[in-house]
Amino acid sequence: MRLNITGIATTLLLAVFSTGNVHAAPVPEVVTKLVAETKALVTTIDMENFRKVVDLKAYDYIIDVREPDEYASGHVPGAINIPRGVIEFRIWPLVGYPDNTNTGLRIYTYCKTGSRCALAARSLQDLGFTDVTAVNMKLADWGDAGHPLVYPILDF
8 A cells, every 4th residue: 555644744753763863962062152153154144035035946956965764854945955974976967077077157055053064164165166155044934934844745
């Protein structure tokens, strides 16, 4: 039997089986400091301006840098999933490497709280990408504001 579960049921199932609670424990001050320093080094955008980017499709890529189970629990429309821990390795096919590499594409990164996406944006800058923006928002606030989220259909 094939059963499709969408929306809130998907979120609940993934929450039960998910191990991707990255910010479950308090982090040391040195991490908080690193994130703040990194945000000062990258271009950032707030939630409302990001919504305009999404609506106008004024991007080449929106990258959700959370873990796959987090992405599956709901993501911004148009976003693809490349976890922060592997972005330096997985970005290249998207930008035409090796034949026609374009490091000037408009890339937006986001995550659950605005921290991992800033670190990912900095990594992309360090690799030579020139138009990378980190979205400084909490994803829960995005949903609470009524902005769209995509929930995948689970096939059993």
